[in-house]
Amino acid sequence: MTAHSLNSDVDQQPSNTVAPRKEEQRPVGPVITLCDAAVERGGRRLWSGLNLTIAAGEFVAVLGPNGVGKSTLIQVILGALPLIEGEVRVLGGPAGRANERIGYLPQRRSFDPSLRVRGRDIVRLGLDGHRWGLPLPAWWPWPGGTARRATTARVEEVINLVGASAYADRPIGELSGGEQQRLLIAQALAPAPDLLLLDEPLDSLDLPNQAAVAALIARICRAQRVAVIMVAHDVNPILSHLDTVVYLAPGGSKIGSPREVITGPTLTELFGTPIEVLTASDGRLVVIGHPVRCQGHAERHTWQEP
Ligand SMILES: Nc1ncnc2c1ncn2[C@@H]1O[C@H](COP(=O)(O)OP(=O)(O)OP(=O)(O)O)[C@@H](O)[C@H]1O
Numbered sequence: 001m002t003a004h005s006l007n008s009d010v011d012q013q014p015s016n017t018v019a020p021r022k023e024e025q026r027p028v029g030p031v032i033t034l035c036d037a038a039v040e041r042g043g044r045r046l047w048s049g050l051n052l053t054i055a056a057g058e059f060v061a062v063l064g065p066n067g068v069g070k071s072t073l074i075q076v077i078l079g080a081l082p083l084i085e086g087e088v089r090v091l092g093g094p095a096g097r098a099n100e101r102i103g104y105l106p107q108r109r110s111f112d113p114s115l116r117v118r119g120r121d122i123v124r125l126g127l128d129g130h131r132w133g134l135p136l137p138a139w140w141p142w143p144g145g146t147a148r149r150a151t152t153a154r155v156e157e158v159i160n161l162v163g164a165s166a167y168a169d170r171p172i173g174e175l176s177g178g179e180q181q182r183l184l185i186a187q188a189l190a191p192a193p194d195l196l197l198l199d200e201p202l203d204s205l206d207l208p209n210q211a212a213v214a215a216l217i218a219r220i221c222r223a224q225r226v227a228v229i230m231v232a233h234d235v236n237p238i239l240s241h242l243d244t245v246v247y248l249a250p251g252g253s254k255i256g257s258p259r260e261v262i263t264g265p266t267l268t269e270l271f272g273t274p275i276e277v278l279t280a281s282d283g284r285l286v287v288i289g290h291p292v293r294c295q296g297h298a299e300r301h302t303w304q305e306p
């Protein structure tokens with residue numbers, strides 16, 4: 001694979017194929033089930049009555065204006081925040097029980113420019129068990145027979161997968177936001193998770209790289225049957241890959257395929273104000289008439305133009 005920087009052309013994007021996982025390595029049953037779920041923060045109810053089932057290999061986007069509780073949903077799935085009503089089950093047990101099988105990319109990651117730790121070592125942290133406890137999944141083949149070699153090989157593999165080999169040995173603090181982002185995605189992928197929780201992973205990427213990273217995540221999702229939940233502020237780069245949209249809004253939530261959820265009538269109902277959704281000639285969705293209280297949010301949405 002050609003190593004490249006994030007600002008390179010689209011045709012230099014990572015081209016590695018993603019090896020399919022064997023049937024017996026796939027999770028059995030739903031990856032996530034939320035039943036009549038409700039959550040509060042700071043004494044304020046954010047969302048309620050949420051019913052959602054996510055299967056292995058499903059690609060789900062969580063959309064909605066700032067402050068509606070998208071990151072909070074991710075926290076609930078990680079078991080970091082309890083529901084006040086309803087039930088959440090993740091990978092066959094209570095939320096938080098199987099976090100070693102989850103790859104998590106938090107929102108708003110940044111590194112001090114003076115940080116001298118190499119990108120490669122940041123990726124390695126995903127395997128060192130500092131967060132969740134397990135170094136590698138039990139089924140992972142260990143070439144060479146030692147955990148250390150297996151870890152090194154896996155780090156190399158995911159760095160190549162996200163197209164970050166050209167800068168993986170540079171200090172992370174010196175890298176561009178997008179280069180850091182790719183290495184953090186590699187970190188989340190390193191333990192070969194069954195579930196990927198990505199909170200705005202396309203933030204700080206330019207448009208060609210948004211498309212490339214979205215396609216990469218979709219390939220991993222399909223080939224390895226990893227369920228992906230991606231919080232996004234622009235649905236268009238991921239639209240063609242998505243199975244399901246969870247739209248959270250002040251007036252309620254809607255779950256379905258993108259074409260079911262991102263419609264004028266549905267958004268009009270969720271926001272209580274007339275909203276029109278147009279499909280551009282290239283298939284992109286353009287939302288017109290977004291409510292004033294969400295304008296700050298709309299500015300960050302290419303698909304939500306006033
Ligand atoms: N630790 C906390 N204590 C109290 N309130 C919190 C806490 N964390 C978040 N909140 C509030 O909960 C609400 C939802 O926050 P959350 O981060 O889930 O929103 P979001 O949809 O991810 O927004 P954004 O698009 O800005 O990332 C916000 O009003 C926020 O201020």
Ligand SMILES: [Mg+2]
Pocket residue numbers: 070071072107199
């Ligand atoms: Mg958030």
